[in-house]
Amino acid sequence: MQIATWNVNSLKVRLPQVLDWLAARPALTVLALQETKLEDNAFPREELAAAGFHVAYTGQKTYNGVALISRLPLEDVVLALPDFVDPQKRLIAATVGGVRVVGGYFPNGQSLDSDKYLYKLSWLDALLSWLPGELARYPKLALVGDYNIAPEDRDVHDPAKWVGEVLVSPEERRRFQQLLDLGLVDSFRLFEQAEQSFSWWDYRAAGFRRNAGLRIDHILLSPALRDLCRSCEIDKVPRHAERPSDHAPVIATLDI
Numbered sequence: 001m002q003i004a005t006w007n008v009n010s011l012k013v014r015l016p017q018v019l020d021w022l023a024a025r026p027a028l029t030v031l032a033l034q035e036t037k038l039e040d041n042a043f044p045r046e047e048l049a050a051a052g053f054h055v056a057y058t059g060q061k062t063y064n065g066v067a068l069i070s071r072l073p074l075e076d077v078v079l080a081l082p083d084f085v086d087p088q089k090r091l092i093a094a095t096v097g098g099v100r101v102v103g104g105y106f107p108n109g110q111s112l113d114s115d116k117y118l119y120k121l122s123w124l125d126a127l128l129s130w131l132p133g134e135l136a137r138y139p140k141l142a143l144v145g146d147y148n149i150a151p152e153d154r155d156v157h158d159p160a161k162w163v164g165e166v167l168v169s170p171e172e173r174r175r176f177q178q179l180l181d182l183g184l185v186d187s188f189r190l191f192e193q194a195e196q197s198f199s200w201w202d203y204r205a206a207g208f209r210r211n212a213g214l215r216i217d218h219i220l221l222s223p224a225l226r227d228l229c230r231s232c233e234i235d236k237v238p239r240h241a242e243r244p245s246d247h248a249p250v251i252a253t254l255d256i
Contacts, residue, residue, distance in 0.1 A: 001097060001256040002027050005144040005217055006238075007034040007105070007200075007247035011067070015044050017241055019051055021249065022069070028251070029071055030096045032103030034146045036065030043067070058089045066092045066105050066145070084126035091127075093134070097256065099225070100138030102131075104145035109166035117166060120148070124175040131182055141222040143184060146200075146247065148216055151176045151186070155215035157196065167216060184220040187232040187252045199234050200247045208239055219252045228255045 002025070008014045011033060022028060036043070038059045048055050048069055058079040059065030066089060068074055074094040081091045093102040104127070107120035135141055149172045153159040162168045180186070188197075198213030207213060221229055232252045239248045 001029045001099065001254045002251055003030055003032075003099070003101060003142050003144060003219060003254065004028055004249050004251040005032045005034070005103065005146070005219060006249040007146040007217060007245060009035045009037075009245040009247065011036040011038055011044065011065075012042070013243060014245055015047065017238060017244070018069075019047070021235075021238055022051065022053070025251075027253075030101055031069045031249075032092070032101065032144045033067040033069065034065070034103070034105035035063075036067050037062055038065055056092060056094050058092055060087075060089050064089045064105055066090060066103050068092055068094050068096070068101060068103055070094075070096050072097045081123070081126055082130055084123065084130075086123070090123070095138065098140060099254070099256065100134060100141040102134065102141065102143045102145075104143070104147070106146060106148045108148045109169075109172070111166060112164065112169055117169075120166075121171055121175070124172075128175065128178055128182070131179070135182060135222055139222060139224040141184075142225060142252070143179065143220040144218070144250075146216060147176065147218050149173065149176045149218075150214045150216050151218075154195070155198070157198065157212045157214065167214060179220060183223050185223075185226045187219045187221050187226075187229050188215070188234075188250070190226070190229055191232060197234060199250055201239065203246055217247055217250045219250055221252070221254075225254060229253070230255055 057067035109120035199217035201207040
C-alpha cells in the first residue's frame with residue numbers, strides 16, 4: 001500500500017497534473033489532497049471516477065478544501081473535525097483497505113500576533129483531543145497532510161531567518177511533538193534522507209531553484225503501521241511542471 005499527501009493549491013488548475021501523476025504511480029492506493037479550493041458541486045468527481053478512483057471531499061470556494069482519492073473503496077467517511085465548530089474545510093478521514101487515513105490541511109496561522117495563529121493552536125488542540133479515540137478505534141492509522149509546521153530546524157532552509165515566524169514557533173512545534181507523544185511517528189524520519197529535504201518552496205525569489213524551502217507536509221503513522229513502513233519520499237518532479245503547486249507530494253510505502 002502507498003499513501004500520499006499533496007497540497008495542490010487549486011485542484012481546478014492542477015487536475016491534469018494530478019491525473020497524470022496518479023497514472024504514473026499505479027502502486028499508489030490513496031492520495032490526500034489539500035487546498036482543493038472547490039465547492040462540492042464543482043469537484044471533478046466524474047473525471048476521477050472515469051480514471052478508476054473513489055473520492056471523498058469537502059470544500060469551499062477560493063480557500064481550503066480537502067479530499068481523498070483512492071483506488072479502493074472509502075469507508076466510514078468523516079468530513080470535519082468532530083466537536084470543533086469551524087466553517088473552514090480542513091479535515092477528512094476514511095478507512096481504506098483496513099487503514100484509517102486522516103487528511104488535514106492545518107491552519108497556516110499568518111503571524112504570531114494574529115487571531116489566525118490562535119485559531120491554529122485551537123484547531124491543533126481539537127485535533128489532539130480527537131485523535132486518541134480514532135487511534136483506539138483504528139489501530140492502523142495515518143495522519144497525513146499539509147501541517148504548516150516544520151518540526152525541526154533541519155526542516156527549514158534557513159532557521160535563523162525564520163525565528164519569530166509561524167510554521168516554526170515553539171507552540172506549533174510543541175503540538176507536533178504532542179502528536180508524536182500519542183504514539184505517532186514521522187515516517188519520513190524513519191529512513192536516512194538527504195539534507196535540506198523540503199516539501200514546500202515559495203513561488204517568490206526563485207525559492208524552488210535555490211531550494212529555499214520547508215518540510216511542512218507529513219505522513220505520521222500509528223505504532224501498528226510503523227513497522228510496516230518501507231519508505232517515505234518527497235517527489236519533487238511535479239514542482240518542475242508548468243504552473244506547479246508550491247508543494248510537492250509525499251509518499252509512504254507500507255507492506256500491506
